[in-house]
Amino acid sequence: MSKYLLLKHYRGAPAAVNDVPMDQWKPEEISAHIQYMNDFAARLEKTGEFVDGQALAPEGTWVRYDGEGRPPVTDGPFAETKDVIAGWMVIDVDTYERAVELAGELSAAPGADGKPIHEWLELRPFLTEPPTITE
Amino acid sequence: MDEVLLRSLTPSVLGILVRRGADFAAAEDAVQDALVEAVRVWPAEPPRDPKGWLVTVAWRRFLDATRAETARRRREDLVDEEPAPGPVPAADDTLQLYFLCAHPSLTPSSAVALTLRAVGGLTTRQIAQAYLVPEATMAQRISRAKRTVSGVRFDQPGDAATVLRVLYLVFNEGYSGDVDLAAEAIRLTRQLAAAFDHPEVAGLLALMLLHHARRAARTAPDGSLVPLAEQDRGRWDTKLIAEGVEILQAALARDRLGEFQAQAAIAALHADAPTAEETDWVQIVEWYDELTRLTDSPVVRLNRAVAVGEADGPRAGLVALAALDESAPSGSSSRGDSLPRRAAVAAYLHERDGNLAKAARLYVEAAEKAPNLAEREHLTRQAARLNAQLRR
Numbered sequence: 001m002s003k004y005l006l007l008k009h010y011r012g013a014p015a016a017v018n019d020v021p022m023d024q025w026k027p028e029e030i031s032a033h034i035q036y037m038n039d040f041a042a043r044l045e046k047t048g049e050f051v052d053g054q055a056l057a058p059e060g061t062w063v064r065y066d067g068e069g070r071p072p073v074t075d076g077p078f079a080e081t082k083d084v085i086a087g088w089m090v091i092d093v094d095t096y097e098r099a100v101e102l103a104g105e106l107s108a109a110p111g112a113d114g115k116p117i118h119e120w121l122e123l124r125p126f127l128t129e130p131p132t133i134t135e
Numbered sequence: 136m137d138e139v140l141l142r143s144l145t146p147s148v149l150g151i152l153v154r155r156g157a158d159f160a161a162a163e164d165a166v167q168d169a170l171v172e173a174v175r176v177w178p179a180e181p182p183r184d185p186k187g188w189l190v191t192v193a194w195r196r197f198l199d200a201t202r203a204e205t206a207r208r209r210r211e212d213l214v215d216e217e218p219a220p221g222p223v224p225a226a227d228d229t230l231q232l233y234f235l236c237a238h239p240s241l242t243p244s245s246a247v248a249l250t251l252r253a254v255g256g257l258t259t260r261q262i263a264q265a266y267l268v269p270e271a272t273m274a275q276r277i278s279r280a281k282r283t284v285s286g287v288r289f290d291q292p293g294d295a296a297t298v299l300r301v302l303y304l305v306f307n308e309g310y311s312g313d314v315d316l317a318a319e320a321i322r323l324t325r326q327l328a329a330a331f332d333h334p335e336v337a338g339l340l341a342l343m344l345l346h347h348a349r350r351a352a353r354t355a356p357d358g359s360l361v362p363l364a365e366q367d368r369g370r371w372d373t374k375l376i377a378e379g380v381e382i383l384q385a386a387l388a389r390d391r392l393g394e395f396q397a398q399a400a401i402a403a404l405h406a407d408a409p410t411a412e413e414t415d416w417v418q419i420v421e422w423y424d425e426l427t428r429l430t431d432s433p434v435v436r437l438n439r440a441v442a443v444g445e446a447d448g449p450r451a452g453l454v455a456l457a458a459l460d461e462s463a464p465s466g467s468s469s470r471g472d473s474l475p476r477r478a479a480v481a482a483y484l485h486e487r488d489g490n491l492a493k494a495a496r497l498y499v500e501a502a503e504k505a506p507n508l509a510e511r512e513h514l515t516r517q518a519a520r521l522n523a524q525l526r527r
Contacts (some may be wrong), residue, residue: 001244001266001304048245048276051268092268094242127508130360132309132317133346 003051003092004099006106007122010058012083017118018111025112033117036109044091044102053089060084090126099123140185141170143326145256148189150228157197159235160281163253165200169193170256229254230330234293237301238284245280246301247308252277255323257314265314298327299339299395306343317347328382337386338396344379345402348372360513364411376406397426416446433459433474441480449487456481478504479514486521495521 022030044050066073089106093099103123111117145166152162169192173185182188236250244266251257251265263273306320324340352366361367383399401422408414423439436459444452456477482497498518505511 001247003267045272046275046279048272048279050272092244092266092272094244125506127511128506129309130507130509131307132350133307
């Protein structure tokens with residue numbers, strides 16, 4: 001019974017095996033990919049393992065406090081080399097093994113030529129409340 | 136509106152419906168409907184016999200639902216076939232519910248959710264909030280669990296160990312929001328102990344009470360962890376401790392030792408010490424030896440190493456820790472260095488042995504592996520404290 005974050009990356013993650021940019025896919029391949037992820041989320045809702053999920057825009061900005069009375073510093077749009085997160089899903093599963101299994105399934109979403117994209121997903125456990133018994 | 140009363144009546148009302156022949160899933164839905172109705176009606180018209188009221192309303196709901204379903208297939212009325220409501224031993228039914236909700240075919244999270252709903256009488260929303268998942272997710276988890284156990288015969292005795300593990304899971308969850316899961320687990324375990332005479336149930340109840348008694352002292356106002364040795368013992372709940380010790384002693388007297396009684400005995404020895412220095416570590420080591428005999432889990436042996444470190448000095452503790460690493464097969468997940476909190480224990484023992492640099496490094500490692508924020512911050516603070524000393 002612990003929660004995990006599944007992170008999809010636009011950039012920054014190792015290249016997928018079936019590494020073709022989405023704008024080179026056929027439209028129906030894009031639809032199949034989106035359908036796969038929607039079905040995946042719907043299935044997790046049924047098993048009682050879904051917590052939340054959102055897609056994120058590719059634009060991101062670093063923001064930093066720059067001193068009293070000054071506007072925050074921003075570094076503008078990301079350079080190509082920076083990691084950009086595409087979206088995330090939070091799951092609540094019984095074991096780490098189950099979380100890995102589900103991340104594997106999500107990574108198998110179809111891409112170009114209808115083949116799985118084998119994309120790398122980041123799997124991060126949530127830090128939880130301390131349990132009642134620690135001593 | 137007496138919510139505590141409502142919740143405590145839930146299992147026996149559910150038990151009566153199932154005993155009268157209702158399918159578990161349908162009966163559970165009907166009882167939930169009746170509880171909602173009670174919340175609505177009772178403040179204005181309190182019933183003279185709350186349980187009788189709930190049984191009547193729930194049974195009517197069940198019949199309505201069954202009738203609606205039957206009507207779709209065949210226009211037939213079930214009411215004539217209604218079995219006469221005879222007297223039912225409520226305690227036995229409650230007990231059966233516990234076993235059903237902790238059925239081995241359910242995953243731990245499903246068993247926990249079903250127990251809180253069917254035995255605890257919590258609403259799906261309350262359970263979802265307690266576990267920080269959406270209500271729809273929890274609703275699906277519960278309905279899947281109900282489907283899984285719907286074919287299970289109601290009068291088969293289950294495995295007591297599974298029931299206890301589920302209650303222990305609820306207790307350990309540690310969230311306190313709208314529903315305090317630790318208090319809820321204690322309430323349910325009290326009920327179970329009243330219906331089921333078993334030394335390990337008493338052992339688990341004692342263990343929960345003894346830990347719960349220290350709850351107020353376990354965290355500082357800012358939420359940071361306060362280790363056992365530094366806790367303000369004046370804030371421990373002495374009434375709960377006395378109750379836990381009494382229950383434990385009665386259980387131990389029956390000479391059927393189990394894992395929960397042994398753990399409760401350790402907790403009792405901690406609770407019994409007026410100051411941390413006066414803790415009877417020698418006896419605690421002996422209880423850990425018993426626990427090792429009963430479970431032989433790496434976690435128990437890790438805790439034993441701490442106790443040995445206190446009883447016989449840090450060197451002895453480090454030897455016990457080294458023995459733990461050697462006994463686990465290499466590469467297995469039970470190997471010492473992958474154990475939760477192993478680095479923290481090693482850090483503590485090395486610090487007491489005077490090896491501050493090594494201890495600081497191990498505290499950093501422990502902080503990185505900590506499963507929750509409060510622990511991570513606590514361990515990072517320990518590393519920072521030692522590093523400041525080393526710079527001086």
